[in-house]
Amino acid sequence: MPSPAFHAPGTVDEVVGLLAGDPQARVLAGGTDLIVQMRSGRIAPSAVIDLKRIGGMSGVRVEAGTFAIGAATACTALKDCAELVAAWPGVVEAANLIGSVQVRNRATMGGNLCNASPAADSVPALVAAGATCVVAGPAGRREVPVAAIPAGPGKTSLAPGEFVVEIRLPPRPAGGGDAYLRSIPRTEMDIAVVGAGVSLVLGPDGTCTSARIALGAVAPTVVLVEDAAAALVGSRLDDAALDRMAEAVRAACRPIDDKRGTAGYRTAMAAVLARRTVNIARERAQSESTSKA
Amino acid sequence: MNAPSDQKTFRLVGTRPIRPDGIEKVTGKAIYGPDFVAPGMLHGAVLRSPHPHARIRGIDTRRAEALAGVKAVVTGADFPGGAEGTVAGGETPTDLKYASIKCMARDKVFFEGHAVAAVAATSAAVAEEALKLIAVDYEVLPHVTDIEEALRPGGPILHDDVFTQGLAETPTTPSNASLRFAMTRGDAEQALGAAVEVYTGRFTLQPVHQGYIEPHACVASWQADGQGQIWCSTQGHFSVRAMTAGILGMSIASIRVMPLEIGGGFGGKTTVYLEPVAMLLSRKAGRPVRLAMQRGDIFRASGPAPGAVIDIRLGALADGTLSGADIEFKYNGGGLPGAYEVYSGVMSTLSCYRVPDANVVGWNVLTNMPTVHAYRAPGAPQTYFAVECAIDELARRLGIDPIDMRLRNVLRPGDTDGRGMTLGAIGYAETLEATKAHPHYAAPLGPNQGRGIACGSWGNYGGPSTAAVSLAEDGSILVTEGNPDIGGSRAAMAMMAAETLGIAYEKVRVTVADTSSIGYSMGTGGSRTTFATGMAVVQAAEAVIEIMKQRAAQMLGADAAGIEWRDGAAVLGEQRLSIAEIAAKSGMTGGPISAEAAIHPGGFLPGFGAHICDLEIDPETGHTTVVRYTALQDVGRAIHPDYVEGQIQGGAVQGIGWALNEAYVYDREGHLDNAGFLDYRMPVASDMPMIEAVMIEVPNPDHPYGVKGVGETPIVPPLAAVANAVRDATGLRIGDLPLSPDRIYARLQAAE
Numbered sequence A: 001m002p003s004p005a006f007h008a009p010g011t012v013d014e015v016v017g018l019l020a021g022d023p024q025a026r027v028l029a030g031g032t033d034l035i036v037q038m039r040s041g042r043i044a045p046s047a048v049i050d051l052k053r054i055g056g057m058s059g060v061r062v063e064a065g066t067f068a069i070g071a072a073t074a075c076t077a078l079k080d081c082a083e084l085v086a087a088w089p090g091v092v093e094a095a096n097l098i099g100s101v102q103v104r105n106r107a108t109m110g111g112n113l114c115n116a117s118p119a120a121d122s123v124p125a126l127v128a129a130g131a132t133c134v135v136a137g138p139a140g141r142r143e144v145p146v147a148a149i150p151a152g153p154g155k156t157s158l159a160p161g162e163f164v165v166e167i168r169l170p171p172r173p174a175g176g177g178d179a180y181l182r183s184i185p186r187t188e189m190d191i192a193v194v195g196a197g198v199s200l201v202l203g204p205d206g207t208c209t210s211a212r213i214a215l216g217a218v219a220p221t222v223v224l225v226e227d228a229a230a231a232l233v234g235s236r237l238d239d240a241a242l243d244r245m246a247e248a249v250r251a252a253c254r255p256i257d258d259k260r261g262t263a264g265y266r267t268a269m270a271a272v273l274a275r276r277t278v279n280i281a282r283e284r285a286q287s288e289s290t291s292k293a
Numbered sequence B: 001m002n003a004p005s006d007q008k009t010f011r012l013v014g015t016r017p018i019r020p021d022g023i024e025k026v027t028g029k030a031i032y033g034p035d036f037v038a039p040g041m042l043h044g045a046v047l048r049s050p051h052p053h054a055r056i057r058g059i060d061t062r063r064a065e066a067l068a069g070v071k072a073v074v075t076g077a078d079f080p081g082g083a084e085g086t087v088a089g090g091e092t093p094t095d096l097k098y099a100s101i102k103c104m105a106r107d108k109v110f111f112e113g114h115a116v117a118a119v120a121a122t123s124a125a126v127a128e129e130a131l132k133l134i135a136v137d138y139e140v141l142p143h144v145t146d147i148e149e150a151l152r153p154g155g156p157i158l159h160d161d162v163f164t165q166g167l168a169e170t171p172t173t174p175s176n177a178s179l180r181f182a183m184t185r186g187d188a189e190q191a192l193g194a195a196v197e198v199y200t201g202r203f204t205l206q207p208v209h210q211g212y213i214e215p216h217a218c219v220a221s222w223q224a225d226g227q228g229q230i231w232c233s234t235q236g237h238f239s240v241r242a243m244t245a246g247i248l249g250m251s252i253a254s255i256r257v258m259p260l261e262i263g264g265g266f267g268g269k270t271t272v273y274l275e276p277v278a279m280l281l282s283r284k285a286g287r288p289v290r291l292a293m294q295r296g297d298i299f300r301a302s303g304p305a306p307g308a309v310i311d312i313r314l315g316a317l318a319d320g321t322l323s324g325a326d327i328e329f330k331y332n333g334g335g336l337p338g339a340y341e342v343y344s345g346v347m348s349t350l351s352c353y354r355v356p357d358a359n360v361v362g363w364n365v366l367t368n369m370p371t372v373h374a375y376r377a378p379g380a381p382q383t384y385f386a387v388e389c390a391i392d393e394l395a396r397r398l399g400i401d402p403i404d405m406r407l408r409n410v411l412r413p414g415d416t417d418g419r420g421m422t423l424g425a426i427g428y429a430e431t432l433e434a435t436k437a438h439p440h441y442a443a444p445l446g447p448n449q450g451r452g453i454a455c456g457s458w459g460n461y462g463g464p465s466t467a468a469v470s471l472a473e474d475g476s477i478l479v480t481e482g483n484p485d486i487g488g489s490r491a492a493m494a495m496m497a498a499e500t501l502g503i504a505y506e507k508v509r510v511t512v513a514d515t516s517s518i519g520y521s522m523g524t525g526g527s528r529t530t531f532a533t534g535m536a537v538v539q540a541a542e543a544v545i546e547i548m549k550q551r552a553a554q555m556l557g558a559d560a561a562g563i564e565w566r567d568g569a570a571v572l573g574e575q576r577l578s579i580a581e582i583a584a585k586s587g588m589t590g591g592p593i594s595a596e597a598a599i600h601p602g603g604f605l606p607g608f609g610a611h612i613c614d615l616e617i618d619p620e621t622g623h624t625t626v627v628r629y630t631a632l633q634d635v636g637r638a639i640h641p642d643y644v645e646g647q648i649q650g651g652a653v654q655g656i657g658w659a660l661n662e663a664y665v666y667d668r669e670g671h672l673d674n675a676g677f678l679d680y681r682m683p684v685a686s687d688m689p690m691i692e693a694v695m696i697e698v699p700n701p702d703h704p705y706g707v708k709g710v711g712e713t714p715i716v717p718p719l720a721a722v723a724n725a726v727r728d729a730t731g732l733r734i735g736d737l738p739l740s741p742d743r744i745y746a747r748l749q750a751a752e
């Protein structure tokens, strides 16, 4: 039983070369999914390619209000970037719900995304925030929405030789606020039964001018519920609008029954969580608009 | 307040010195089961059945044997037949025939994960590879994991040779109901007919695992002369020795078992899964062999506590007197007969109350799940759950405070318990009075919050123990015992020895010795160690004092009868000889000074606990948050209060986990779907408030320092304390555990 080869290249091109030359090779970020899956025998990659030695792969770059988060950035490190915390608190919170402190000191959002679990916590928050990712591959670099990466449980849309170099978040819009909540039976160390990410923009009078609502663990991949967002836009987030939003959320759920929750419970909780998440995002957006005013 | 007037004060007993094994453990130097390495050791691996129920038509191991690096392969065919009889385990005796089949399947597998073959090889990777080369020809059989389905006529029968025990007439057809056990007193039907209120209900519980962090692991080494050694983590190395000897047909004295440090057991490490297999592999390979379980193996193949279905009718008079009870429960015993939880369950049901007319019937039902094994107060939390919920309902109907209701019925000194033991200095009423007086009980509740009260008791035990006390040349003291230290017992033993000898705690060092270095000691379980082994330590220390008095008399040229033992010295008038002085001269006064006590003490007393649980329900999601929890317990006397409080807190958390989220989840194919800590939802630290442990000290007069066992009682009350709090918060009596968010949500929706 040959043990997998281990590579720790220093450049993005080397990673692409190694990946392109060996379809059984896997990228290693924090390893909190990869190593667990290797040890359980679920996967047996021929080679493991560590991203952490590549210059610029760890840390958050702030460029004119946009954020470029390197693929090797541990979730806890996101909290060190005050601008990011101020702009996208929901994303930072979502990434910092994963596992435990020890897990988060290793785990990355890129790994969370590319592991392609329907229940991945940071993904609905990223999708709600309109995040994109930069993908490097044999054909060069391309930038795609985060939502385009997961293709089903454990599957991504990445082509052979491709990997995610960084995740990008736009500047926070004026009057914007985001949030993420998940439902788990315990307080931590659990996988989301349902997750809801929300990003809102409120006008000066409190009218919602734009909204994005994304759900985790209710379908094979993260779901961006456009009908739910549409139910909010133009409203002042009154009860009637929230009811329509909740209804749209329920309608968008296509969950399964499994050990973590029944389909019916998941659908019901998606609506409850979406409502609560909207309320947090609203508060953040309002505090934003009042502080600007 | 609750202290009896004869409360003695002690120098060390009741203080909180640092435990002697602490530094070694927190610095990672302590050697636990999976850490041990022997020179030339081979790595073993076990092939486990993917099917919950199947006949083994044949096993072809030839390709595995041919793999380079493989040194031995064993299957059920390598085990000697005819192992029989029982071996005292920790809390429950073990039937050898089934203990052997549990280690390795013969012609059938009875649960997913049942061992079918094992290999030993030069590396773990080679051993794993060899497992893939073993071809097992299974005839897959229909399976059953549910208690009631297992009793349905026409369903799969696990064992052709198991006929229900305990029936008036011996049945002629085999059954999955392996055992019926009943306890009847008075006339339950008549009493229920005459009761003012009768609560009738059904309660269900899921199997739960002990959840110890350290996996089962051992190294076994067989020698050509027929002797063998085992290094393992266990609650009872003497029973590892006896079980391995019994299963393999070796003499008991030919096996020496070295106990390593233990990372949790809770009853689950009072049996063998690996040791006989490793010994057989070692015999074939001629080298030491290690076997260790992975977490998935632990969930699939080591014994959980039984799930249960319980039907109860409990009657009360207008003043709250419990007048009659009719209780029938069925425990999910798993794949193999021999579980004893039904006996202890019957005897524990109602064990702390005077119910003159009662009928309690228990059944053990075999299913295609891992065979159940002891878990903290085995058999008691399940029936107590039903009884304490029923009392809660009766108290509500009668308009009586739930603590007053229990005070009216609880046993008092001089009463007889369910086992027929007349009880002496029990502090049940004192514990309940303290619960009522505790500020928690009067504290206001917030919105969506509820408060639950429940009690629980466990019989405790004495059991055989051996301990030796000897003087080192400089007068420092060695205590040698045969009980693995799970919860701080080295500290407690050192304190009791030092207290008796009148010396400093630090002067005493305690060793947990192997099976050849100290006499027989029943395992660390049954809440017996501080009581029984502690008593042996005290008696050995007293014998050493007698010897030292004689030696001092020789040294002083006086009569031993005139010598007093005071503050760690032999005293005669103005003259004083310290232990160091006596030790220094021992070569001239008769040689080394040491004494051993080998005892099987009676005089143990049960434990009793009363718990208060406050929890908050999120009405939109069904989530519960335990916001405050207080556990009061009659502990006899706490030798080292930290470890007594730790037992109370730990037991409470395990019971809360059982109530809230823990459960085995099987899929349709009979595969365990949550065989890991991610989805087997034990509480994590942030789920729990600080659990306040309140020790009520009503000393046991039959123990030199007043000890009653404390380890098991605290897991008994929480199940009902939690369910009663949910009842209080929501108005819903939910009798099915776990009280997970989706279940509570569904019930809240249905009630709307």
Ligand SMILES: Cc1cc2nc3c(=O)[nH]c(=O)nc-3n(C[C@H](O)[C@H](O)[C@H](O)COP(=O)(O)OP(=O)(O)OC[C@H]3O[C@@H](n4cnc5c(N)ncnc54)[C@H](O)[C@@H]3O)c2cc1C
Pocket: A026, A027, A028, A029, A030, A031, A032, A033, A034, A035, A036, A051, A071, A097, A098, A099, A100, A103, A106, A107, A108, A109, A110, A111, A112, A113, A114, A115, A119, A120, A121, A122, A162, A163, A164, A165, A189, A190, A191, A192
């Ligand atoms: C105890 C525990 C608790 C957990 N709790 C949670 C939880 O609460 N919520 C949750 O969402 N997850 C949880 N997880 C899962 C895991 O921690 C997260 O998914 C984490 O974000 C994965 O990141 P990583 O950097 O460790 O990924 P890795 O394990 O390094 O990689 C995961 C997968 O993605 C691939 N990959 C990694 N980076 C890239 C990249 N840049 N480009 C392309 N492919 C890449 C890898 O090849 C691998 O297939 C938990 C895991 C553990 C062990």
